[in-house]
Amino acid sequence: MASRRTRSSRSWRPTGTSGPRASRAARGATPDGADPVTVIDGPSGLTPAALSEIFEAPVTGVAWEKVGSGQIGACYRLRLEGAEGVPRRLVAKLAAEDEASRAFLAPAYRAEVSFYRDIAPTVAVRTPRCHYSAQSEDGTAFVLLLDDLHPATQGDQIAGCTPEQAADAVTNLAGLHGPRWCDPTLADLPWLSTVGDDDAATLGEVYAPAVETFVDRFAGELDDRDVRTLRDTAGAIAAWMTARPGCFGLVHGDYRLDNLLFPPAPERGATAVDWQTLSLGHPVRDLAFFLGTSLDPAERAARERSLVATYHAALTGYGVDGYGLDECFEDYRFAALQGPLITVLGCAYGTRTERGDRMFLTMTTRSCAAIRDLGSLGLI
Missing domain, CATH: 3.30.200.20 (Phosphorylase Kinase; domain 1)
Incomplete structure (x- = not known):
């Protein structure tokens, strides 16, 4: 829109x-x-x-x-x-x-x-x-x-980040989304992919077995609640992918701590790298993915309204209007499925490593908690 x-x-x-x-x-x-x-x-x-x-x-x-x-x-x-x-x-x-x-x-x-x-x-x-x-x-x-951005250092997906780093990262994220928010000319770029109904159905067919692969790999480490949440997302992911089309823009697709560089404290200026998953979709998916996978669930629940407000204020600074904070927070709740979608697929189809397993398990448990806390599945 x-x-x-x-x-x-x-x-x-x-x-x-x-x-x-x-x-x-x-x-x-x-x-x-x-x-x-x-x-x-x-x-x-x-x-x-x-x-x-x-x-x-x-x-x-x-x-x-x-x-x-x-x-x-x-x-x-x-x-x-x-x-x-x-x-x-x-x-x-x-x-x-x-x-x-x-x-x-x-x-x-x-x-x-x-x-x-x-x-x-x-x-x-x-x-x-x-x-x-x-x-x-x-x-x-x-x-x-x-x-080379030395002496900036890479974020640590497993350790998570501080609230100050999170605020820095979401402000930078608004710099990707805001300048071309709902820009129809983005559709003119032939290399910029978007997901249609057929693509969403295919993704649902791929994601469901990936969930079972993930559950089997981490049997004994995943909480029963997380297993149920993952299986519920498998049933909802195809419909979720194409929902809320009125808001669109650039989506980094993998905006997380391992893909961010931070300057030495107390300086601010998070920098994003790895643009290989860039696509066209609902921009707030990046926000939900970042907050849902980067903060401990209790910290995220305590800070997310303030951090979403920080992101939204930055958006308005780029000329985005007609999109209020309440609507932004509802989109953030809805978008939380980005967390398990990216982590489960990455785990199932990527090269397996010891750190990768720990990272994917940490990210998935954090994002499953966010989906439950935010009531995301009830919005689809």
Whole structure:
């Protein structure tokens, strides 16, 4: 419902490629037929010659180290030496090392490359500056050269976060949603996926067995109430996916602590990364997912009204009107099913690790408690 959004008169500084090298980077960033020569496929391609070509300035030395687990993509921290204007620290994000998985992951790669090209300059969410991006013609290889945000540190999904960090994160989230709230031109982007009735039905067919896989894996660790809640969400998820279509916008899809970087306390300025699950849907799903999985249930119940109000106040600052706080909180209650949907599917179909199991169990139990506390299933 476009009437819920008024375009802001603010002029946002692009967070994507900018500066004198923008024209070259933009040419390389086209996901529909980018020149394969510009795509670095693996760390061996992070050479002074390749980076000199990208930055159009001499790069005389490159040192890199791998960071992160690299299940969907591979990340490397770079230290560069070279002429004035060459960044000294970068993070390079490349396709997964497992080449067999790349065709399946190509849509996710396309979404992230396209986010930095098409979306980042039009929103206010804090995200690393992208110096260069490119994707191969078949979509199975890509490269992003991003600012290294050191000394910012990654959030810890298992440990959770402080109320101050939560407020920082939801304010930043409004910077993704607010500037393009109910913007009909988002539908013109062919790479930005949305869920229709057939997609929702298929998702329901996939999610139900994933719930049983999850319940079996954590037998003895899941509370009986959580098992019942998960099975109830399985019966409701298809209808939930397409409900409340009047409010739409950008959805990060995996806005959680492990995908956020926080500056050293007491500074504020949470930064969001990992844009491979970006889609078009109800924006408040991101808010419910973040709060439902990041805070202990008692802390979340005590703080959520204040945190939703913080998010809503930030939305209004981007020109969103006709969408009151009460309606926002009702949408937040409704959207809580995003928690088990993302965590259960990630657990069932992702690569299994010891930390991953602990993380998915923690996130799911927190989000199931939120669904019960908020009466979310009764709103579908």
